[in-house]
Amino acid sequence: MEYVNLDAQVGDLSEVLDPARYLSHLSSISDDLPPGARAFATDTDHYDFRSRRCVKDLTLRAVRGAGGEEMEVEFQHNCWKHDQDLLIRYVGVSSFILDPADGDRGTDLRTVILDEILPHRDGCSHEIACWDGTLTLVCRDLQATWIETTCSSKS
Template sequence: MEYVDVDAQVGDLSGVLDPAAYLEHLPSISADLPAGARAFATDSDHYDFLSRRCVKDLALQAVRGAGDEEMEVEFRHNCWKHDQDLVIHYTGVSRFAVDPVDAAATDLGTVILDEILPHRDGCNHEIACWDGTLTIVCRDLQATWTETDCSSKP
């Protein structure tokens, strides 16, 4: 990721998640993001670790349409933190990559943080998980939070 630091150093503590540089840069690039990506990236809950709509700790559940012009990525809630699942629908996909390349996208684990940047094709959405990274370049994306039942723990 270019701005989000998933291995920051704070005093003697390393491995700290720090989206501060991205959040400082976001106002200067938000107008260059497609409408759906802009709405998702600038949502005040997106990087608020205490928010139920923060992407941190969501579990990568499914990837549908990988390699197609339209695709969806589904994230499952963590009942200790979230009360909703997240589905991101991507349109005009021009690049889809999983790192490490030999990993299945659904084996990347839970989300650490993500970053959405302008791209000549629309936007670049990089999602860092504990076991790898998912990158999608697309014309735009639409993020939808859906209610879920947290009475039965995952």
């Protein structure tokens, strides 16, 4: 990640997630993002850890169309925090890198830590950091859709 800090220090606490530098930078780059990427990145709930539409704590469920010009990445809700799944459709994909921390995991990167969307000469780059690796796509644009679901374990 270029701006999101996944290992910030706050007082005596280390390994704190801090998107503040990215959010500060986002205001100056948002006009350079394609429309769908801009809407998703600038959504006020995106980096609000208390929000049901924050990407933190979603789980990577599926990657469809890898290697193609159109891809879908599906994330499953966490019943303690979310009441919706997230589906991101990427168009004009020019680069796709799945980098598992352990080569034997395949696409099982587990839980999302945070993500970062930046302008790119091909449209935008979207880096998604998970506990067990990262997923990075470069595309012309993306469309993020929150999908209603039910939580059987929610109390």
